[in-house]
Amino acid sequence: MENERIKAIHDAAVHLFLQQGYARTQISHIAREVGVSVGTIYHDFAGKQEIMHFVLKCTISPGYLEKDFERPVTDDLFRGLEEEIMQVFRKSAENFSGRLKQGKEAYDFPSLISDAFDMLAQYAVGCLFIEKNQFDFPVLARNYREYREHFFAAMTGYLSLFMEKGMIRSLKNKELTTALIVEQLAWWAMDMRYNSFEEHHISLEDAKEVCMDNLVHAYMQV
Template structure:
């Protein structure tokens, strides 16, 4: 059975690492936000770094929270985390790019923006944590920068491809429209929930996806 305290720590620590940054987030901030005592949090984790790694592990492995874990959770529990995150980045990039490489004509604009939204909403917490904590994320930040660059390039490739097929309207500056599409999906997929000025709006991911896709489909499809 999942320890509900771990779920609360994961959720609240994620928000703090995004809003305040790792360096300025203290253990007592996390404990207070999660509604537990500082003493209790040290029965769950040995350090702030262990919490940081735990958060990232939970993001990349959706089943991890349900595992039986020996407490307190420590940094050494995540010795392979860097490699796991690198593998996730590679797999996401390869799966997203394969439709272009394979010449898959059945892959359309609607499916592409749906896939982009799903990736962003699934891993957006990690993306925002890396963006807010470049110097504290070490090699993980480098992985993220490389992944983001390739991801943006692939969105641009798809935009050019869909234009050539006549599936979306021709744009004067396709590379900038690719960025607009990506930023729109990023806003609704992660920013509106975690670091927008108007946070805690209660908008579900399903509603966010519907709004973003409706706007983009009406803006670009012929």
């Protein structure tokens, strides 16, 4: 029962932090969304900052939400979390660009779109949290901006490689095309689930299929 409530608090916090922002969200807002008292929230978490750190930890550590925790959860669990987040982002960027550096012949455009979608979907909550609350967390925002620059540079590099190989059609502006592709992927992998104006009840699998179908056919050389 308590683990179910922890999950409910997590989900409510994600929704509120991304919709109205961390600074504007109060414990009472989270309690109202979960349907419990403010005192119950404080039974599970020492405060709003601990809830925020818990949300970010769950983003970078699959399965963390399923663990058992001593209550209330305190920031002792999250020492060094900011650096841990950036290490995950750096490793993710390195892995994503690895095939480009290694010049693997078997890698193709559909695989690129698939991998990019999966990466964006995996870290959606953490990325959107930083984007929506960048002025409250300037260090995270600065490091996240560097991560995005590496990601965009890798995407542009892949497009150049695929153009040279004749896999995709000629592009007039690779940088702007990269931005277009990334924004389309980000909306379907991230924003649609957590931050769109309308509510969408579309599975991640269906969202990925739509992206693959449209982007692959838009750029692949016939």
